[in-house]
Amino acid sequence: MTDQVLILGGSGRIGSKVAADLLAHTQAKVTIAGRNLAKGEHKSESLGDRVQFLTVDLADEKTLQEAISAANVVVHCAGPFHYRDAHVLKLCIENRVNYVDVSDHPSFTRKVLEYGDQAQAAGVTAIINTGIFPGISNSMVRQGVEQLDDAETIHLSYVVSGSGGAGVTVMRTTFLGLQRPFEAWINGEWRSVKPYSDREVVEFPEPYGKIGVYWFDMPEAFTLPDTFPVKTVITKFATVPRFYNYLTWSVARWWPPSWLRNSAVIEFLSYVSHFMTDVSDRFSGIGVAIRSEVIGTKNGQPTRCCSTLTLTDTAIAAGAGTGTVVELLLSGQLKKPGVWAIEQALMTDLFEQVMQSRGIEIQHRIEKEG
Known part of the structure; x- marks a missing residue:
């Protein structure tokens, strides 16, 4: 079966870049979700045939749960995360769906880390703070x-x-x-x-x-x-x-x-x-x-x-950072039940592998002091 990825906030600048990265580096079908139908449909059309738009309000429990249960991986891009709680992660755990987010606010990170034991018990791998x-x-x-x-x-x-x-x-x-x-x-x-x-x-x-x-x-x-x-x-x-x-x-x-x-x-x-x-x-x-x-x-x-x-483009770079994590989850190369900051879950050899596949070059310099 074809993998299904749900991107909440997928018609935004960062979410759409995550979608573009997944289309380039996986065979998954992508659902971009948001509240603005006109914007979402326009964005999905521009991304191609493997993308569909779904109208989802995070406050609509029934629609959100149905969308999550149909996915292999959920990517939470619906910021600003200062205003968000861990509800999306909670639903992913209940439906045994792997979770990734682009969270960049400490208060949100602390909220989702509290669900580590529940995610581990459910066999759900949740990787947070991905992006650039x-x-x-x-x-x-x-x-x-x-x-x-x-x-x-x-x-x-x-x-x-x-x-x-x-x-x-x-x-x-x-x-x-x-x-x-x-x-x-x-x-x-x-x-x-x-x-x-x-x-x-x-x-x-x-x-x-x-x-x-x-x-x-x-x-x-x-x-x-x-x-x-x-x-x-x-x-x-x-x-x-x-x-x-x-x-x-x-x-x-x-x-x-x-x-x-x-x-x-x-x-x-x-x-x-x-x-x-x-x-x-x-x-x-x-x-x-x-x-x-x-x-x-x-x-x-x-x-x-x-x-x-x-x-040269921060949003594309963020899309690649998150897309690599989703790619590794879909392929089974990254599997670590629980809730983890990216540096706690992603091994360096895998990180270097996916960076190289995207042509992202990191310069290193080691200097002895004294």
Whole structure:
């Protein structure tokens, strides 16, 4: 029988890129689901004969359960995840259907991780935080950790050009991330950090070069120290053109917290930002760069392992990151009942295999220190 993949939020920017990746690398039939019939049917037609659109509202229990029960794998792309609960995963567990999501908000990640025992008992493999960051970035960290005898510090930095080819949902995620301080694992203890603080200049591959990056609350800030016995995990983010960073920093620094917790303010900021990036994307592009640095020891000597990745379309990259996980689930190469962050479930050899199949090249550099 032909595999069936259900993508919730499938007519959005990220969901449709996941669908495109699956069409290119698997034989599965894909159902993209959403609330907007006209948009969904147009998107399904543009993707081809193996794609159909299904009108699904996540609040409609009956329709959602019927759609999930007909699939081999469900891919949750219906963000922003700040507003979501674990209901989709719960239904997948009840129907014994494997689950993948592109979640990028820590509160959602914590909610779904609570279902690990239920998923394991049902034989359901649930892989969360897939995509580009978190996602491919987490697997790059795992690559680095495995190069060392002992890892002590993980430093992840991201830079995105303009909108990254994504929609207004990503803008919402950015501003939702400014609402309150978050906990970061620093020198073996959890410390409170202000979002978009502590600017640090790091060097990315061309065309980015040296970019100032800022603390940002991401799921990998707590899944990575849970996965690897390290003392420090740093997650920092920036955008280009660089003036967007100064605008975001100003909002985080000067706007009253009550404003940032107001949904109307978040919507205003999101749509204004999206309008601005529609203009600047023509000049900046919509690419992404990741820099993963793992510091520790090898053969008793201090060693630094640095990995970098640059791609020209952030949304396509996110689609590939998630598509690879679905491909491995469908083929049976990835099977680990429970709920897992991507770096906990995806072995490095499989990660390198699927990256190579998509022409995604990761640069590595290992340096002895001292």
